[in-house]
Amino acid sequence: MAERRLKHWGWGYEDQAPSRKELGEAAAGIGERLGFGGEVEEAVPLEAVEVRAPRLKVPAAFGDLFTDEKYDRVSRALGKAYRDVVRGFRGEFENPPDLVALPREESEIETVLSWCESEGAAVIPFGGGTSVVGGVEGRLGERPFVALDLRRLDRVLEVDAESLAARIQAGATGPGLEDQLREHGLTLRHFPQSFEYATLGGWIATRAGGHFATLYTHIDDLVESVRAITPRGTWESRRLPGSGAGPSPDRALIGSEGILGAIAEAWVRIRPRPEFKASCGVEFDDFLAAARAVRAISQSGLHPSNCRLLDALEAEMTGAGSGEKSLLVLGFESPHHPVDAPMELALEIARDHGGIHHPPTGRRRPNGGRTRPVDREEGAVGAWRNAFLFAPYLRDTFVACGVLSETFETAITWDRFEQFHAETMAAVRAKVAEVCDAPAEGRGAPRVSSHVYPDGPAPYFTVMAPAVRGGEVEQWDEIKAAASEAAIEGGGTITHHHAVGRDHRPWYDRQRPAPFAAALRAAKKELDPAGMLNPGVLIDP
């Protein structure tokens, strides 16, 4: 059987690409629904893509560890941001890796690092390639580079059912590791939007945000120990439930985006598959009243597994509402006990803030049952969830028919949220109106949903607007710059879970403490004196 190949641009596998006819039908539907979007254009096929000749020669000594095949290079040249999908669609792969390395075992990671160091080449660690911040795009000028793709290191190596932890290789994808854990009745339950393709190593390197809206929001909290290969040796922490021995070595690697070493594997905390669940959608007339309900719930100590607030427009777009009301998606789950009682307490808070809801959907399913995120859920909650996971697929179609569709996200404490939200929305709306043929409010305007902490929310904004064909990248970059400026000026973070990469650098540089940047630069120089690991990400030499 031929290996199923990922598309060389955009989201998903080659066999998932819609036909010309399907695209035409989709474009018509999109136009009707959004009020914008035009004729379907066709993506440049791989055969027609022109790509720079590799500046490195595949070394003969290492068998098939390295490859310079066109498909392999092109499909690792870009991440999955809107600006990446647009460029891939148009066949613009300006910075393909010169070689791709596909190690089968950890020692081969060391081989790649030492060979590249001797060649003066850079190395970009590559997981699922789902970066939306230019994290895997080698904008390195004349310096040749290798994409170090870890997908062959995809095994769950050990499961400790007693401690509820597993040792998993960095290249395991969401479905890949969940399939292996399912045999043990266990699950990581880390479900970012990139779940299907992204890898554990990528999640750790980028501090990915997952399924849980409270408590275990970031992969950070699920990591028990990390093993990384640096140019100066193996960095492996002890496997411990907790420690107070100096600054956490794991926290130094978590979010390091490949600049200190290539993550080879990690022990992560897993859990029994949830047996008890309850979910409920709560509607609010007023978005800010709904946000206050979210604050009260997040500060109650009830720890919902899902607590996402969709504004009216976002709710409508995901098919979860009529466009009149904000929708709070609430969920509780447990492998151990019924969750009706905490759900009822949370709904009581929601009602106190003006929320209206149907009775929650509660259910108990036998442990071991399939609880993949692609399972269908009913009603408004299910509509949101399906839209969440389908969105990246749909975006390829949006690009084809001239619809701009992208997201950005941040976080802020509650005391500043209302003003921050208003100002960020205003800044982005104004820029959208300026650079798009679209109204400032309603259709085409930004929408918002979020993760949530006791001390503040992590609002997630979506922009949909008519694209300027051929100028999509510049168009979005202007909107994104306005959004980033508003987030940083307003006291937020440049990213809650999308990482920094290269695209967020100007604003990240303003966010981080200067002495921390100096410390990180010194640490990198110590471990990577050649400055070969993912140069330009997070810091400059």
Added chain:
Amino acid sequence: MAERRLKHWGWGYEDQAPSRKELGEAAAGIGERLGFGGEVEEAVPLEAVEVRAPRLKVPAAFGDLFTDEKYDRVSRALGKAYRDVVRGFRGEFENPPDLVALPREESEIETVLSWCESEGAAVIPFGGGTSVVGGVEGRLGERPFVALDLRRLDRVLEVDAESLAARIQAGATGPGLEDQLREHGLTLRHFPQSFEYATLGGWIATRAGGHFATLYTHIDDLVESVRAITPRGTWESRRLPGSGAGPSPDRALIGSEGILGAIAEAWVRIRPRPEFKASCGVEFDDFLAAARAVRAISQSGLHPSNCRLLDALEAEMTGAGSGEKSLLVLGFESPHHPVDAPMELALEIARDHGGIHHPPTGRRRPNGGRTRPVDREEGAVGAWRNAFLFAPYLRDTFVACGVLSETFETAITWDRFEQFHAETMAAVRAKVAEVCDAPAEGRGAPRVSSHVYPDGPAPYFTVMAPAVRGGEVEQWDEIKAAASEAAIEGGGTITHHHAVGRDHRPWYDRQRPAPFAAALRAAKKELDPAGMLNPGVLIDP
């Protein structure tokens, strides 16, 4: 009113020191209870302490910022480990700071750092001085040093009741900051054993473990942002509920033990005072069965605020048991909803593992009521709690009457716990039997209690034995070395919440990943090129 002064050795204030008569009575009671302990000896009074002349001259330019008073220097010369208390008791203050600096504002911290850098002096940031790992003891040979005592920076500067966070100066003690938060009906609820004297800055610098046995065990999880003064500028992170922008700058400072900078203030997460509480003691015949109950509870997602298991000997020593049964101390609390239901679920698990208990003590008290840890609680749970907080006071008396009394702690995943616990106990018992005139089991033998995580417990061991008078330090150091060796060899951490300091260094050096040590050393060199900040702690230059 004269300022109330802390004792120049041992625990607490000068006016809390027992009289000669009280000491005699206590010694008799201790001897009766423990079966060992001898005549009361007297501590060397401050007047009789001989102390090295200061090697630095108080600079005239900075008013009363610096002092070379004997009391000030002696009382900052040692931490509060058993080996410190013994030496203080005997008047042995080998390494007093040459000067003590007591800044009243942040700019004076900068003054101290720059003056010390110009003088070639070292600086040891000093909070409550409750280190039990040699973290504040300047074993620096010929190099003069200044104790940078932050106690005058003790204010809660801002309270954000909406986000539930407060900006607090580093020198605020537990009672000091709780008193200020109480005016707002809020609390940090971080209650380590050092609560009465230790400071927020010290907790952050050492990754202190607090009141909560699950979820928010370390101060790490309560920190929203940190502001530290480094020799190369101010390191201040943004105040954010969550962020994915690079490795966490806060996590790099948390646990840095003063080697990167002096923590000046932090935003920390606070909460409404708990209104609903339930607590219960559960007895088990078998310690390991009890440990399995703890594992099941910690993996249930019920998140008890207290879930401490005392072995039979520990339970007896704290007056919470007869010495026949292990005691599980279970507590739930919430500012928002009754906690009887989760308590009942946890007790059901405990019963499934053979636990026997009386009905839990539930209560609701008006928010704003006093919930200081010194409140009396009834029954076995209250006995444990009172003993926990009284222990450091009692130790001064133990030292006076020749009783060795000290603790050590670690953490390990559940899969290795039973063997690890057995081997650590065996190693320590053997060493206690070798260096103490005491039996290997029963009275005098080590005892254990713990924090607990879903993936493993943090066992806390106590050793009580007859002291070798005049040789206490060497005696304990031998036991501690055996314990540390067992912890590190067995795969545990050298410390769960006591920090590394100077005393844990040999084992910490084996625990931490070598590349991380190299990175930390490089980072320190960048920020502190003179190597003046707490030299010898965590790393060598």
